[in-house]
Amino acid sequence: MDIRGKLVEEAQDMLEHLATARIRQAPSVLTMPADIYTDPALFQQERMKLFRRVPLMLAASCELPASGDYKAMTVAGVPVLLVRGKEGTLRAFLNSCRHRGVPLTKDSCGHATRFTCPYHAWTYGLDGTLRGVAARQEYGDIAFADNGLLAFPAEERAGLVWVILDTQAAADFDVFLGEFGSLLTGFDLGSWHYFDRRVLHGANWKLAFDAHLDFYHLPVLHRNTFGPTIGNLAQYYYYGPHQRLGLVSKAEHKLEQDDIAGLAGMPSETWPLKTLLFGEWIVFPNVSINCFYKGGRGIIISQIFPGERVGESITVQTFLHEKPPEGAQRAEATAMAQFLTHVVGEEDLPLSMDQQRSFESGLMPYVQFGRNEGGLQHFHYWLDRFVSAPAGISTAVLLAD
Ligand code: FES
Ligand SMILES: [Fe+2]
Structure with a gap:
């Protein structure tokens, strides 16, 4: 596929929405039963029919x-x-x-x-x-x-x-990764360098992952850290069950020198690939990749794994850099890793445990995902599609329309 062409198309779309400070909304508000976060039987189904089925x-x-x-x-x-x-x-x-x-x-x-x-x-x-x-x-x-x-x-x-955590499964990665997998090759991560890893604990894995899928909460929960630099609007781009979150808020402060907003006014042929790739990439069902430029160009890969029980999850943060940070850049990269561990470990995950307690009361009937939270609706739709299908049905069939 034409990776650059696709990324330019998305960047143009983000710039248009940045200009109007509007997003494409989901068709309606979605409600889901709150027990999707507390039901041990569903949790076991997720482990067997999702985590042991997909790449x-x-x-x-x-x-x-x-x-x-x-x-x-x-x-x-x-x-x-x-x-x-x-x-x-x-x-x-x-x-x-x-x-x-x-x-x-x-x-x-x-x-x-x-x-x-x-x-x-x-x-x-x-x-x-x-x-x-x-x-x-x-x-x-x-x-x-x-x-x-x-x-x-x-x-x-x-x-x-x-x-694929199934010794009998066919090694069919193409159908699952599709175009999204091709876009990820744009990063050329094979030539990057491992920098650091942090392990954090939280509530049900979907609560921990939900927090990666909306920007709505950023200026509120993260008001003292990075929220005001991003704003609360996400433009979602879907690729099968995967998705990308584009930044389209008029933030109080400019986020980075090389984010998409910086492309406005430049001819698209000159747009650098690294800027076109900037943003958040969500690999279904449990990975979030975010870009930053502290300590040189870097990414944080967040893997959210189900824990041993329904109300427990593990978030593994892995930090990679395009070039090994040295000298002052090393200190800056370390500070960035600490910052992102603080944001998730001290702001997002404790809140997920509060939500868990609330749901375990059994008194909260449902949760809601707004029209501005289309990515969450998309994630829960695909999750349900995999978990509710009989175990014998292949990923290829589940991905087909
Ligand atoms: S040698 Fe491995 S279990 Fe005995
Ligand atoms: Fe958050």
Whole structure:
């Protein structure tokens, strides 16, 4: 696809709406039962029928740049091990020894030449093959070829690592990422650099994620931090279940030197790609990517994962920079990471826990999403579409109109 052409089209649309301080509204206000945030049965369905069905963005490629680099994490109850193999291929495995299921490494990042199980020392290569069984003579017969780590479909695309948490699923990433995946390649994240990571805890994962999908709350909840620089209007652009949030508020202060508003008056052929990409990118079902220019050009990737119970979630903030920040830029990049951790950890997530308590009273019948919160309506529509479909229905069928 013509990535630049598409981005120019969106930037022109944002500039038009900036001029009028209006947005395209959703057709109507949407209400949803408040128990979508508290129902344990629905929570279990989400883990099984959404998080184990669609491709999930689990890492940036630059978190695992070298052969032997690994990242272990638990996603919706599934222990996952991402490993870059000898020839550079990124693979994803169930982090579970084939002998009796012990994780080969605890949730962490690191570097290894092989993985040795901490229970009885079976060893596995970076490609997941079983390489050694301790006391093999005494153990008995074992077919090594049948006892490699169980692999998930995985692929690197747009400098990001995508995994389907279903060992039986077809490795079909195209249909899910579509045009949105192509636009993300504009960042060229494969050549960026990992800077920092923060882990935060919050209420139900949808409450934590909802806060990434509206700008309506920014000048209110975030009035003492970044709210006044952005304003409360978001223009939403939809790509299947994914979406992009464009900034179209006349903010009190200009946000950045390189945001979309700065393009006004320049011929579109001269608009820099990095400015065209500026804004917020939402990868369904649980990732938000936001751009900034502190400490050089950077992004924050926020992954919101369901926790162990319906009222718990984990937000992982990963900071990447186009160039490794050095000297004064390093201090500025660190301050930016701290700032964004403060905003989410001290402003958004405590509020999500207050909402959770309110819903758990059982007395709040429904929640509402306004015509200015179309992205939230879009997210909840797609979520419902995946969760209410029988498990056997493929992502391709669910994405079709
Ligand atoms: S469980 Fe891994 S070697 Fe026994
Ligand atoms: Fe917020």
